[in-house]
Amino acid sequence: MSLGQEIGKLLGPGDVIALFGSLGSGKTTLVKGIARGLGVDPKVVRSASFLLMQEYQGRIPIYHFDAYRLEGPEDMSRLGVDELFWGEGLSIVEWADRVEGSLPEEYVKISLFIESPDKRRIEVSCLGERYVKVLQGLMARD
Amino acid sequence: MLILGIETSCDETSVAVVEDGLSVRSNLVSTQERLHLKYGGVVPEIACRAHLESLLPILDEAMKTAGITLNDLDAVAVTTTPGLIGALLIGVTAAKALAWTLKIPLIAVHHLHAHIFAAKLEHGKAMEFPCLSLVVSGGHTSLFLSSKETRHELLGATLDDAAGEAFDKVAKLLGLGYPGGPAIDSIAREGDPARVPFPRSYLEPGSLDFSFSGLKTAVLYHYQGLVGARCNVPLPRKELADLAASFQEAVVDVLVEKTLLALRKYPVKGVALGGGVASNSRLRKRLSLALEGRHIRPYFPPPALCTDNAAIVAGLAYYKYLEGELASLEVEAAA
Numbered sequence: 001m002s003l004g005q006e007i008g009k010l011l012g013p014g015d016v017i018a019l020f021g022s023l024g025s026g027k028t029t030l031v032k033g034i035a036r037g038l039g040v041d042p043k044v045v046r047s048a049s050f051l052l053m054q055e056y057q058g059r060i061p062i063y064h065f066d067a068y069r070l071e072g073p074e075d076m077s078r079l080g081v082d083e084l085f086w087g088e089g090l091s092i093v094e095w096a097d098r099v100e101g102s103l104p105e106e107y108v109k110i111s112l113f114i115e116s117p118d119k120r121r122i123e124v125s126c127l128g129e130r131y132v133k134v135l136q137g138l139m140a141r142d
Numbered sequence: 143m144l145i146l147g148i149e150t151s152c153d154e155t156s157v158a159v160v161e162d163g164l165s166v167r168s169n170l171v172s173t174q175e176r177l178h179l180k181y182g183g184v185v186p187e188i189a190c191r192a193h194l195e196s197l198l199p200i201l202d203e204a205m206k207t208a209g210i211t212l213n214d215l216d217a218v219a220v221t222t223t224p225g226l227i228g229a230l231l232i233g234v235t236a237a238k239a240l241a242w243t244l245k246i247p248l249i250a251v252h253h254l255h256a257h258i259f260a261a262k263l264e265h266g267k268a269m270e271f272p273c274l275s276l277v278v279s280g281g282h283t284s285l286f287l288s289s290k291e292t293r294h295e296l297l298g299a300t301l302d303d304a305a306g307e308a309f310d311k312v313a314k315l316l317g318l319g320y321p322g323g324p325a326i327d328s329i330a331r332e333g334d335p336a337r338v339p340f341p342r343s344y345l346e347p348g349s350l351d352f353s354f355s356g357l358k359t360a361v362l363y364h365y366q367g368l369v370g371a372r373c374n375v376p377l378p379r380k381e382l383a384d385l386a387a388s389f390q391e392a393v394v395d396v397l398v399e400k401t402l403l404a405l406r407k408y409p410v411k412g413v414a415l416g417g418g419v420a421s422n423s424r425l426r427k428r429l430s431l432a433l434e435g436r437h438i439r440p441y442f443p444p445p446a447l448c449t450d451n452a453a454i455v456a457g458l459a460y461y462k463y464l465e466g467e468l469a470s471l472e473v474e475a476a477a
Contacts, residue, residue, distance in 0.1 A: 023311060024359030028302055047303045047355065049311075050281035051226060051477055117363055 001042070003122060004033020010137040011038075011108070013060050013088045015130075018096035018103055021112030026120050027094045030110065034092060035062055048094065061089030068094065073101030108134055144210060145463070146218045146240065147456025148197075150233030151225025151253050152281070155196040158452035159208035159215075163460030164266050168207035169453035172196040190228040197236055204452075212244060219249040219459030221256060222469075223476040224281070230475035238471050249459040250469035253450075254282060255294055257416030259458040260443035262291060269441050272410045276401055278425070279417030280306035280321075283352045285400060287408050291461040297404055298350025305393050306419045308354040312361050312389050316382055326386045327422050332379070333387030335424075338364055340392040342399075350404055352396065361389050394425050398432050405438065412439035421445035 011017070017034070019027045032042035038058035048054045048066035056062040063084045070076055076099040085091050085104050096103060106128025113121040126135050144167070149156040158169040172192075205211060220237035222230065241248035258275040275286040275294060283305045286294040303311070306323055313322025318329060340360050343353040365385065368377055377385075401413060413433055419425065420443065430440045447454060462468075 023315065024355075024362045028355065043301060043351075046300060047307060049307055050304060051224070053227075053477070055477075 001029060001033040001036070004030040004035075005037040006138060006141055007108070007110075007124070007134065008034035008037020008090075010134045011090050013090070014086055016085055016091045016093070016104055016107040017110060018093045018100075018107050019110050019112065020097050022114065025112040025114050027112060030112065030122075031064055031092055031094065034090075035064075038062060038090065055089075061087075063087075063089050063091045064094075065091065066094040067096065067098040070095075070098055073099050075099070076102035106130055143216045143460065143463070144208075144214055145249070145456040145459050146204075146215050147251075147452035147454075147459060148201075148218070148220040148233045148237050149253075149256070149450055149452040149455050150193045150197070150229050151221045152229060152450055153192075154450040155193045155200055155233075156450060156452035156455075157197070157200045157204040158456050159204055159210065160453055160456035160460065163457050164263060166263065166453045166457075167210070168204045169451055170200045170204045170207065171449070171451050172200050190226075190232060193229055193232040197232060201236075212240070215240075215244060215246055217241075217247045217249055217459065217463055218244070219251050219455050219462075221253045221455055222250040222473060224253055225475075225477065227475060227477040230477070234473070234475040238473075242471060247463065248469045248471060248473065249462050249467070250473050251455045251458055251462070254284060254286075254416075255292070256454040256458050257420075257448075258286065258288060258294060258414050259291060259454045260416050260420075260447040261414035261441035263447055263454060263457050264443045265441050269414070270412055270439070272408075273412035273414050273439075273441065274401060274404050274408065274410055275414040275416065276397065276420075277417040278305045278397060278415075278419035280304060280310060280323075280419075282306075282417060283354070283397075283419075285350050285404055287404075287410070288414065291458060292465060292467065297408075298352065298400065300352040300354060301345070302353050302355035303358060305352070305354055305397065306417070308358045308393060309390075309419065311358050312386075315362060315365060316385060317376075318382070318386070321418075323419055323422060326390055327424065329379075329383045330387035330390045330424065331383075333383030333385070335387040335391035337384035338388035340364070340388055342392050342395050344396065344399065348403070350400055350407075352400065354393065354396075357389070357392050361385065390422070390424055394422070394428050397425060398428050401429065402432060402436075405436070410438075412441050414441040416443060416448065418449050421448040 040058035049068040054064045111123045147158040156171040159167040283300040310322035318325040
């Protein structure tokens with residue numbers, strides 16, 4: 001939650017975060033944190049597996065995608081993601097491994113690993129120069 | 143008064159004709175379950191295309207079954223929210239076109255309120271308000287205080303996964319297929335619900351919200367542990383049945399406990415159940431036992447009315463019509 005909150009504070013309009021991780025690795029929890037960092041009550045952030053896309057109004061709009069039920073990048077494109085990725089909000093994609101081809105060239109890649117029932121390892125990498133600020137911000141935090 | 147109902151919020155295309163709110167003249171449902179089977183869930187593109195293809199033939203069939211023509215209709219009702227946006231749009235557009243050409247009123251219906259109305263459709267005038275309403279489905283787990291057919295105050299809802307979503311995800315994990323609810327319900331009958339003590343999440347004391355994400359993860363760990371210990375040999379049926387039964391019991395425990403907690407806060411005389419998971423046999427049995435002991439009336443709809451259908455839309459619309467709650471042709475679908 002708190003890591004997500006820091007990340008949320010560092011991101012702005014048109015940014016894209018792709019979350020990689022298996023069932024139960026904490027993707028939705030991380031989204032709750034990011035949303036809080038952008039001034040959204042984490043309570044309103046729920047699993048988007050059913051509706052595929054949910055929108056929250058914070059400091060900027062947050063588009064919360066969930067590709068759990070999708071088959072590939074084509075399904076993702078049909079949701080109209082291209083317009084949203086370049087829009088006024090922050091886009092977060094859960095189960096990004098299922099739709100990698102539909103992601104933009106530059107994005108923040110966050111991978112979650114289950115180390116043990118109460119421990120997660122989280123790797124953040126940034127594709128593209130626009131996200132250097134995110135890495136710098138996160139490193140400054142430590 | 144004859145109202146046409148249209149429901150396309152998720153994977154079911156349904157059209158119904160209901161007379162005066164309670165008398166179902168026709169209720170046709172074209173399910174896309176077969177299409178979705180291989181995907182283990184609802185795929186939006188498939189859902190939209192299939193709605194488009196089946197809506198008009200189903201409309202014709204609904205008219206024939208009811209023994210009427212379009213000109214006999216007094217109003218048209220449609221689910222406008224919540225659901226898959228593309229799927230909702232197809233029903234809403236069709237309803238607007240019908241209302242416009244037939245020059246009859248349009249009524250917008252909230253999907254969850256329609257699910258609560260399923261109990262009214264079954265119990266008719268015997269269903270008394272106020273009551274508590276628990277809607278449990280693939281997309282929702284919500285508890286309402288219902289003061290009348292058309293008024294529902296949200297008391298609590300899931301903070302992460304819906305109960306039905308947990309059923310689907312666990313069924314997929316255990317290799318039981320889609321839809322997960324009936325698959326788990328069925329195999330759980332052979333299992334021991336006390337075999338694995340999965341966690342029950344009640345959140346902070348007094349909370350009427352739900353959380354099923356942790357339970358889903360606990361089943362995952364347990365399953366991986368069992369499979370790992372067997373060197374990746376598939377689990378025997380008995381073990382799968384025990385897992386399914388234990389998981390189901392954890393979900394049912396939470397749903398029943400939260401309902402009883404809500405009853406202590408709001409001492410009403412009845413509890414309505416709705417949504418796809420309302421057809422789960424274990425939930426119906428446990429909840430009716432709990433209510434019986436407290437002299438609270440159970441208003442449970444039959445399974446055919448628990449899943450998405452248009453009769454509950456047209457039925458509820460009658461009550462909205464009586465209250466003058468009509469929609470304009472500018473009404474929009476909302477996810």
